[in-house]
Amino acid sequence: MKNFDPSAxxxxxxxxxxxxxxxxxxxxxxxxxxxxAKTMLDTFHGETEGCFLYSRHWNPMNFxxxxxxxxxxxxxxxxxxxSGMGAITSTLLQLVNSGDHIVSSVTTYGGTYAFLKNWLxxxxxxxxxVNTTKLDEVKxxxxxxxxxxxxxxISNPLLQIADIPELSKIAHEHNLKLIVxxxxxxxxxxxxxxxxxxxVYSMTKFIxxxxxxxxxxxxxxxxxxxxxxxxxxxxxxxxxxxxxxxRSSSILKNLHTLHIRMKQHSKNALFLAEKFTEIGxxxxxxxxxxxxxxxxMKTLMNEQFGFGGMIAIDVKTSENAAAxxxxxxxxxxxxxxxxxxxFKTLFSNSGKSTSSEVPENxxxxxxxxxxxxxxxxxxxxxxxxxxxxIYSCLKDLNLIPDVA
Ligand code: PLP
Numbered sequence: 104m105k106n107f108d109p110s111a112x113x114x115x116x117x118x119x120x121x122x123x124x125x126x127x128x129x130x131x132x133x134x135x136x137x138x139x140a141k142t143m144l145d146t147f148h149g150e151t152e153g154c155f156l157y158s159r160h161w162n163p164m165n166f167x168x169x170x171x172x173x174x175x176x177x178x179x180x181x182x183x184x185x186s187g188m189g190a191i192t193s194t195l196l197q198l199v200n201s202g203d204h205i206v207s208s209v210t211t212y213g214g215t216y217a218f219l220k221n222w223l224x225x226x227x228x229x230x231x232x233v234n235t236t237k238l239d240e241v242k243x244x245x246x247x248x249x250x251x252x253x254x255x256x257i258s259n260p261l262l263q264i265a266d267i268p269e270l271s272k273i274a275h276e277h278n279l280k281l282i283v284x285x286x287x288x289x290x291x292x293x294x295x296x297x298x299x300x301x302x303v304y305s306m307t308k309f310i311x312x313x314x315x316x317x318x319x320x321x322x323x324x325x326x327x328x329x330x331x332x333x334x335x336x337x338x339x340x341x342x343x344x345x346x347x348x349x350r351s352s353s354i355l356k357n358l359h360t361l362h363i364r365m366k367q368h369s370k371n372a373l374f375l376a377e378k379f380t381e382i383g384x385x386x387x388x389x390x391x392x393x394x395x396x397x398x399x400m401k402t403l404m405n406e407q408f409g410f411g412g413m414i415a416i417d418v419k420t421s422e423n424a425a426a427x428x429x430x431x432x433x434x435x436x437x438x439x440x441x442x443x444x445x446f447k448t449l450f451s452n453s454g455k456s457t458s459s460e461v462p463e464n465x466x467x468x469x470x471x472x473x474x475x476x477x478x479x480x481x482x483x484x485x486x487x488x489x490x491x492x493i494y495s496c497l498k499d500l501n502l503i504p505d506v507a
Pocket of ligand 1: 186188189212215255259286287304305307317318319442
């Protein structure tokens, strides 16, 4: 991990446009012609290299973006989807049959939780939710029909750190696939290098960084990617969550600044986390020595990119959270909005937004306080000024523990 530089891997690719353009050309065609009928048939059966058939399967621009993502993750292949949920659901459905079982982290993005909890039982797939930071819980949940261990590398919204190498050992001892959602920590963590089998992303977040589209990605070995787009039984090919090539083009250009953005998000988040700690707020940030996963993260991370741009603070009640978020939006700290990885700071009260699919009793069990505000810290040039504004909001609302 320490020797792997994802940004250098992307930079080293030579991807040109059709007429030598420095950016690959957008191919806005849904279908492709063939000079010979036999080549078309061979392409249908996945027996040709470099031929394009139909854009739900492959498109040249999607191929370029996938190539860059595979370089970033050090996976042999990748495939891009129209949303993060498209990536997650296609991957899971490709690997399970009716009667199978999945072991999943209980702290995941709410949409993922809802799919695992509410949707998969419709096709008789059972899911056991565990705290994946407790490896014994993971081991004990495995059954003879288990097929997958699913986790987020840095979990949403509690920011727990998954011990990917240890989870990988457990998965492989039982012949299971380890799937890791790395949405919160592109470049910081390289799950495939650390032992995951499949890495999924919501590119809507840090990878694209502009909040102008939804998109996703699946990074894995060639046989898994080919199975996803198999014309007879590939979930991606048959359910059709393909990304539009116009979007692929803009995401690829944004990917080339990801390394700079991740460093700035991390630098700003660490600054705020330390300042919040100094004034006695309850803060969760993997870069703080007080964070449960801090030591583990240090052994897994690519240090140059920092501990990431996500912070959670706990102001005890959802009423306090609402008042603080409204004040911060009013004073220009950022926006009261879900999602993350944007150039401006975004904040939301997780229990009432991105984790609202998780029932309140489960939220309490997993340690998700009603007053938890998740911050996706922006690229602010003067983060001290931002902190001073947040401090004044906290003070006005009597939310500073020493003062209150
Ligand atoms: N994974 C994580 C960790 C997320 O936070 C989200 C969305 O917030 C998703 C997946 C789903 O991605 P999308 O909204 O692009 O479908």
